[in-house]
Amino acid sequence: MKGSSATVGQLERFLRSRGLRLTRCRKLAVEAVEACGAHFGIEDLKAAARAKGLRVHRATLYRTVPLLVEAGILRKVSASGGDRGEYEKGLGRGHHDHLLCLRCGRSIEVSSVAMEREQARLCARHGFLAVDHQLRIRGYCADCRSDGQPGDAARRPGRESAVIVAGRR
Amino acid sequence: MKGSSATVGQLERFLRSRGLRLTRCRKLAVEAVEACGAHFGIEDLKAAARAKGLRVHRATLYRTVPLLVEAGILRKVSASGGDRGEYEKGLGRGHHDHLLCLRCGRSIEVSSVAMEREQARLCARHGFLAVDHQLRIRGYCADCRSDGQPGDAARRPGRESAVIVAGRR
DNA sequence: GCTAGAAATGCGACAAAGTCGCAATTAGGC
DNA sequence: GCCTAATTGCGACTTTGTCGCATTTCTAGC
Numbered sequence: 001m002k003g004s005s006a007t008v009g010q011l012e013r014f015l016r017s018r019g020l021r022l023t024r025c026r027k028l029a030v031e032a033v034e035a036c037g038a039h040f041g042i043e044d045l046k047a048a049a050r051a052k053g054l055r056v057h058r059a060t061l062y063r064t065v066p067l068l069v070e071a072g073i074l075r076k077v078s079a080s081g082g083d084r085g086e087y088e089k090g091l092g093r094g095h096h097d098h099l100l101c102l103r104c105g106r107s108i109e110v111s112s113v114a115m116e117r118e119q120a121r122l123c124a125r126h127g128f129l130a131v132d133h134q135l136r137i138r139g140y141c142a143d144c145r146s147d148g149q150p151g152d153a154a155r156r157p158g159r160e161s162a163v164i165v166a167g168r169r
Numbered sequence: 170m171k172g173s174s175a176t177v178g179q180l181e182r183f184l185r186s187r188g189l190r191l192t193r194c195r196k197l198a199v200e201a202v203e204a205c206g207a208h209f210g211i212e213d214l215k216a217a218a219r220a221k222g223l224r225v226h227r228a229t230l231y232r233t234v235p236l237l238v239e240a241g242i243l244r245k246v247s248a249s250g251g252d253r254g255e256y257e258k259g260l261g262r263g264h265h266d267h268l269l270c271l272r273c274g275r276s277i278e279v280s281s282v283a284m285e286r287e288q289a290r291l292c293a294r295h296g297f298l299a300v301d302h303q304l305r306i307r308g309y310c311a312d313c314r315s316d317g318q319p320g321d322a323a324r325r326p327g328r329e330s331a332v333i334v335a336g337r338r
Numbered sequence: 339g340c341t342a343g344a345a346a347t348g349c350g351a352c353a354a355a356g357t358c359g360c361a362a363t364t365a366g367g368c
Numbered sequence: 369g370c371c372t373a374a375t376t377g378c379g380a381c382t383t384t385g386t387c388g389c390a391t392t393t394c395t396a397g398c
Contacts, residue, residue, distance in 0.1 A: 019345095020345080020346090021344095021345065021346070021393090023345090023346060023347080023393075023394070025346075025347070026346090041384090042384085042385085043383085043384080055348095056347085056348090057347070057348045058348095058384090058385085059347085059348075059350095059385090059386075059387085060346080060347055062384090062385065062386075063346085063347090064346095078247055084383085084384070085384075085385080099295060099297045099299075101297075102300060108295065108297070110295060112290075114290070115284075115287045115288070115291060118281065118283050118284045118287050119304075119306060121281075121283070122266075122281050122284060122306075123268070123306060126277065126310075126311065127310070127311030127314065128268050128270075128277070128306070128308055128309070128310055128311065128314075129308045129309045129314050130306050130307070130308040131307050131308040131309070132306075132307050132308075133304065133305065133306040133307065134304070134305050134306075134307075135288075135303070136302065136303050136304075137291075137292060137299050137302040137303075138299070138300050138301050138302065139292070139297055139298045139299040139300040139301075140298040140300070141295075141296070141297055142295065142297065145296065145297075189374080190366075190374060190375070191365085191366095192364075192374085192375065192376080193364085193365090193376095194375075194376065210355090211355085212354085212355085224377095226376070226377045226378070227355090227356085228356085228358080228377075228378080228379095229375080229376055229377070231355090231356065231357075232375085232376090253354085254355075254356085
């Protein structure tokens, strides 16, 4: 995979800046991320690693993933309804929010400049210094509303900055 | 407690409309909610019930709470950083978002009409029918930013629609 | 290349959160 | 008060996440 070496580079820079080491397991974690879909949990990473014939211990991943988050490679989200720890790739992607369809389970990534601005204003009003934010809107996507079969949307041209990232898990 | 009987009424109406029963345990759950703070988990409800000398099984609460959510009595949130299931009272309170302080752990409820409007616009653009939404902004509150001792804010008059609902758990 | 010391890993045990099937109990219409 | 379906308690189980410790593996210095 091509993107992964760039990502490994980013990780290495981060680790060095902290006096930490770039180990086999950490590189593996980055590759596993590439192999995963848009949203994944730690067990998914473990499975991806195993699929490559490599094994990592769960505890190790639980220790590694926060580093990837700090390095900006991953971003923690709770996109789906369930409150399991979920992550998504965070590199080179602008911030975005999630529209989660309650019927087909699809997760649609959207971004809105106006929204960002409004959030900034809100924070300013409360003297709050934002580090990150997460907006999740649950409801029904266009296809599920119109009673069409869920899945239609995937065949339609994307609109604006919306990306459909996941079907039902 | 005064509010609880009104809430029980609301629950009863909901249950009847579904052909379900208003049981001792469900009433108890509502009372336990009243006894809890702004944000709580299922174990908190269990503890609140026990404090009244009544006992409910965990599994029962896990079955009851989703009903309370459907009835509009509770609302599911993940206000704090951890991804444990958390709830807050949902009755008669306008929608609000959360500013979560990473230093003192306080959770500040805010609401912004402009934000709501922006979200509505976003949904409309994607043909998405929103059912609910949740915005969580993590960062540092005014007091923690200014390096004052965390906790100062509680003594200051509240501004606008901000409500401080929780300290570190 | 070798060595020492620190960092990282694997392991297993544990805790917390949540789910499930089943037998016993109970609400509520008659 | 009786009857039946809904509800509950129970306990066993899964999943998710954490921790301490012994072992392994980096890296720097020689």
